[in-house]
Amino acid sequence: MDDKTRIELEAASFRRLVQHFREHTEVQNIDLMNLAGFCRNCLSKWYRAAAEDRGIDMTYDQAREIIYGMAYEEWKAKHQAEATPEQREAFQQAIAKEARE
Numbered sequence: 001m002d003d004k005t006r007i008e009l010e011a012a013s014f015r016r017l018v019q020h021f022r023e024h025t026e027v028q029n030i031d032l033m034n035l036a037g038f039c040r041n042c043l044s045k046w047y048r049a050a051a052e053d054r055g056i057d058m059t060y061d062q063a064r065e066i067i068y069g070m071a072y073e074e075w076k077a078k079h080q081a082e083a084t085p086e087q088r089e090a091f092q093q094a095i096a097k098e099a100r101e
Helices: 003-023 029-036 040-053 060-068 072-079 085-100
Strands: none
Touching: 003 040, 003 060, 029 040, 029 085, 040 060, 060 072
16 A cells, blocks of 8 residues: 555544534543543644654644634533543542553
8 A cells, every 4th residue: 555545544544533423422531541541632733743753833722623623622522521520430440450550
């Protein structure tokens, strides 16, 4: 596979991942962190870093709006639930496990 095709496939996959996250607002960031080790905010940070690597000025809030499809504060107000004690405990265990590795 040539580089152009690979990049096009990667870009299409990324766009589909972002769309999936936008469609599945019931999946909380803490759940993503607990299960996959990254969340929408991580993806936003990676997006911003990629922009900055290419000399494009972008704030974290701008990157989050691209990933969330709206301002982060709006998304939180509409979709973010309070983390349960179980979610918080799983998150703490994941952090501790990562620190050991």
